[in-house]
Amino acid sequence: MLSGKTTQQDYPITKHVTIIGGDSEAAIRLTKWFAPKTAAIITRRTTQYLISSGQSGKPILVNGKTVTGEHILKEGDRVEVAGITILWRTPKKKRT
Numbered sequence: 155m156l157s158g159k160t161t162q163q164d165y166p167i168t169k170h171v172t173i174i175g176g177d178s179e180a181a182i183r184l185t186k187w188f189a190p191k192t193a194a195i196i197t198r199r200t201t202q203y204l205i206s207s208g209q210s211g212k213p214i215l216v217n218g219k220t221v222t223g224e225h226i227l228k229e230g231d232r233v234e235v236a237g238i239t240i241l242w243r244t245p246k247k248k249r250t
Contacts, residue, residue: 167203167245172196174235175208184236193236196227203227203244205235212236 165172165182174182174196176189184193192208204224207214214221215234227233231242 165240167196167198170198173208174238182240184238186237189236194233197224203242205233 167181169181172182172195173180173192174184174194175192176184176186177191180192184190190209190212193212194208194214195206197204197206204226205214205216205221206224207221212235214225216225216227216231218232227242227244229242229244233240233242
């Protein structure tokens with residue numbers, strides 16, 4: 155997390171679908187009073203992570219460019235959604 159009001163600074167992505175929003179069930183919980191319940195959704199597909207807009211319909215910016223539909227996240231991407239800025243770090247694979 156680079157800036158914005160959330161409940162913590164680091165967010166490990168452990169599920170196939172991760173919600174960013176004000177909903178109490180969101181993995182990345184926004185704390186502003188006007189935060190949409192689902193501002194964005196991060197989806198894991200095999201080795202890729204995609205981000206898409208949630209119910210708010212507000213634009214998502216990745217590296218300063220507006221994203222429409224799904225966008226594949228890359229290491230070091232700066233994601234701006236619902237008043238927060240996230241520096242994307244691709245989760246490391248678990249060793250078995």
